[in-house]
Amino acid sequence: MSFNTFGRVFRFTTWGESHGPALGAVVDGCPPGLSLSEADIQPFLDARRPGTSRFTTQRQEPDAVRILSGVFEGRTTGTPISLMIENVDQRSKDYSEVAKAYRPGHADYAYDKKYGFRDYRGGGRSSARETAARVAAGAVARLAIPEVTLIAYVAELGGDCIDPARFDAAEIARNPFFCPDPEAAKRWEAKVDAARKAGSSLGAVVECVATGVPAGWGAPLYAKLDSELAAACMSINAVKGVEIGDGFAAARLSGERNADPMRPGANGDPEFLANHAGGIAGGISTGQPVVVRVAFKPTSSILTPVETITRQGDASEIITKGRHDPCVGIRGTPVVEAMVALVLADQKLLHRAQCG
Ligand SMILES: Cc1cc2nc3c(=O)[nH]c(=O)nc-3n(C[C@H](O)[C@H](O)[C@H](O)COP(=O)(O)O)c2cc1C
Secondary structure, three states: OOOOEEOOOOEEEEEEOOOOOEEEEEEEOOOOOOEOOHHHHHHHHHHHOOOOOOOOOOOOOOOOEEEOOOEEOOEEOOOOEEEEEEOOOOOHHHHHHHHHEOOOOOOHHHHHHHHOOOOOHHHHHHOHHHHHHHHHHHHHHHHHOOOOEEEEEEEEEOOEEOOHHHOOHHHHHHOOOOOOOHHHHHHHHHHHHHHHHOOOOOOEEEEEEEEOOOOOOEOOHHHOHHHHHHHHHHOOOOEEEEEEOOHHHHHHOOHHHHOOOEEEOHHHOEEEOOOOOOOEEOOEEOOOOEEEEEEEOOOOOOOOOEEEEEOOOOEEEEOOOOOOOOOHHHHHHHHHHHHHHHHHHHHHHHHHHHHO
16 A cells, blocks of 8 residues: 555645554645744644543544654754654454454455454554554644734534524534534434434534635646645545535536625735635635535444444444544544644745745
């Protein structure tokens, strides 16, 4: 398996498995001279950390990050930055059933078919433990794009949407759902509790908005900013859809309703009257907020029995015990934000390389 690296100039490689001793990331191509310490990374890992509320998995991982290289006297040196997070709360016995039968919706069958052998403890490399490494790398990427402000939140959970009229950014950190609408957050408590009690799970839509992205980042055709963001977000576990701006809804609009009209604005910049395009045209940022929406499927590991087959191909049934997130989109929110930061840092450096 060799596809563990993402990015062109600002590149990162992740390593490690769910039940190994540790996991981490190596960030390469980071500009030198940026002030960096563990304290710049830890808050983002704390936001993704499991076991912080009854609405996420109860696996208790402190997710304390250590910087092993690439920083001298508190500043990045321009050499590879190695980040390590130890796994401390593995329970491999929870996975003895997984060794024998395939969990539908997981990578078990596909990994066995491809590699003929797999680390079944917690899903091994296919486990979303790996996303902790992305969040750590994303925290470094943020330092390379100080002009950009990122905000990610759950916009829909189990089919229940936030009310845009009640959007309050300060609310996102106040509830366990990264929800900007306090009334929706209250409804979601009952929804997630009911799903868990029923041995079921729920999907979610995460929205990420990047403001301060100047016009000009991205490239035409094969490195469109849209396609880079889509690839980055699609690579997150359990993601089944990515939209830029109005996305699929744009296909239902007429041309005039979908237009983002322009007027002369301040300092020679245009004033846009709408942002259906999500801040990207022709694969290149326009200076408007970049808007990405990411669909997470419902957690596959559920206590409701699901029909499956064993490794030998016999009919079976599986109940996935162990500690699981009843809605993976919740903890997926900081991961989406990290992947958007990583793409934007890479695109900033690429733009500088070509256009100065
Ligand atoms: C933050 C996060 C946490 C996750 N936790 C779980 C979990 O507890 N149980 C589970 O079945 N899937 C979980 N997933 C999703 C699985 O890792 C994923 O569905 C599985 O590896 C198969 O990959 P795919 O859904 O991308 O095809 C999580 C995903 C994310 C992003």
